[in-house]
Amino acid sequence: MTTTPIATFDDFTKIDLRVGRIIEVTPFPEARNPAWKLKVDLGEEIGIKKSSAQITNYTAEELVGTLVMAVVNFKPRQVGKFMSEVLVVGVPDSDGKIILVRPEKDVPIGGRLH
Template sequence: MPPITFDDFAKIDVRVGTITDVQPFPEARKPAWKLTIDLGPELGTKRSSAQITALYTAQDLQGLQVACVVNLGPRQIGPFISEVLTLGFPDAQGNVVLVTPEKPIPNGGRLF
């Protein structure tokens, strides 16, 4: 990938939020969860579709803090509108491992 400037990076708004609800997403092409994420008082709650069923159960996700890109705009995924992109990295098998803070962070905290 070509290098970007710091100003380019600053345009990406990555915030931390807490997953407050997890629902199955049977209409998705690949197995996924529908997540509701509390991103703090400034942003409120947003929804995200995440293909993370291989490593995470609904119980694992409830209350977990995750990193999300909040300024991409909504994306239609089947009948669902995903409002934020929940971030993760692929493990050795290609399964998504979520990006989570090492310590508790107030919801809405911005990555810098």
């Protein structure tokens, strides 16, 4: 059984998870753990945002054009000299590698998770 506190539906609605498309991937050699710097297009309302993501089990070529889910309403976070503006989400596989959470079909970018 999990020890995570019980959340209310109101707690859930505070998290703004949106669909974005990765449009640029660059190395982040100064990161403490292996990571990529991403630019994610989240649609007209939100625009293009930056994120640092420990998803180096994917190549840059695999990531560009990929739809992802990202939390867009967290306070930006300083990661070394890089300011991460959104949190791209994933879950670890059995080897601890982060697997992206993403729509299984092509959906409009900027769409909010319900």
